[in-house]
Amino acid sequence: MNKRVILPALLLPAIVGSGIVTAPTAHAAAQCTLTAPKEVHVWHQYTKVNLRASGACSYGEGLASWDAYHPTQGIEGMAFFDGSSTDIYDFYDWDDFGTYTWRPAGAWSDWDDSAFGGLGGYHELTQNTPRTTFRLGSKVTMSTSRSRSRVTLRVSATRWSPTASRIVKYSGINGSIQYRTSSKAAWKTLKSFRTSKSGGYSLTYTSSKSRHYRTVLRGTGTVWAATSGTSTR
Template sequence: MFEEFKRVGDNFPDPTNLASPLVTTVARTPDNAPRRPLVNVGGWLYSSLLARGTAPGATHLFLPRTPMPKRALAVAAASLLPLSLLAAPSAQAAPSCNISTPSKVAITQPYRAIKATFSSGCLSYAETASRDLMHPAYGYTGSFWFDGGSTDVYDFYDWEPVGVYSVRPDGAYDYDWDELAQNTRTMTIKYGSRQYISSSRSGSTVTIAGTTTRYSPRAGTYAALSGQRVYLQSRACSTCAWKPVTSTTTNRYGKVTFKRTSSTARYWRLKTVDSSNTFGRTSATSRR
């Protein structure tokens, strides 16, 4: 049996030409040797040639003088064994290189490090991999890179746009430069907010006051949030379900005031919901 290896895309030399710079031989191929179909193995083509007139069990091997991938060498070695000794490989899932990122990121200061974690498939199989961070309006803003470590950090600054980012594949390759599958993630990046509450009682009248602030890139800290709708919720006991009471919007100073009538003490809290650029927040609980 003769084995001949050729790189896909190369000019294939005649294996019977011993002067070829790409082929080294340990035996000459007979001109009448029938050739089996070429098979693509990791970017290399190989074929088995059955020599006629050779002694039973005689083995001859053609190898390229240029380096061969480990995978091709393994195929060459296996081809020299009797078929009866070759066990069928067990079915295995194709390796992949996946990434985990936080689903929500609150911007509460001028700089935020956003950490991504790579899967065990990256650590076991990948030579290199990358993911692009894509904003729905502004497009590409940066990347996560895999270079052998288990994590990578994207440096997010408060002047960058907020929104729902797509963390999409940009290519992952193993040590033979075969492509690995990658997953896609999304990250919702918005400004953080705070909700304060205070309360007082005068007879059966309860006054609940609140202040809403949001991180401001211009100020570099939290600032009053005007025009924000704030919801008042109440419950009768510490384990009872919260029930909506009423709502109003903040003034120019981010403040709201509610007055309610209650002859017995109740639990109160204030809540805002997410907007297009700000995460909502729920206040602490006040009992009056």
């Protein structure tokens, strides 16, 4: 659903038609469920977020709506299902990052001929309240080399930049180079660091034994954390 096109929940019954919408009853225990991604990693100016509804709201004349609620900015958009099970939420890299709560705004079932003693009507449904966190994507890679007992580890970090509208070197982010002695051992920190202006960091140290290495970048309120692949030297 297009952003910031807000449909009051009170209008939903009218959109369905002239049929009667029931007040909450035992039948309302039936639920309309929204399935939304828990995490969205933003790597482009525009990100398509696929949403899915299930239950009696998602077919026939069923209807359902959820408001996309930001914790500080309020309602930023909505998810709307009109007899369908899929919707698309449009997220742009100039939108507000953070954790959105999908707040129920009303859901009704397909027409039920047996409602009201055979008069027919729509049943109001309960709804869930999922959450989705939007942050910029980040990536870290690590190359390794060994010369006898000297091991060199080189880190390169990147992220998406809304200002530049492209992937840029990720400078000034804290991270750590970690190691472990076997695939079943716990990871230990070898060196904590902060990336340079070019998004890099390099470490050379002495180790006669073979070890597994990886790099972990710290996450922030607007950028996801990242972990490199594992290299053995």
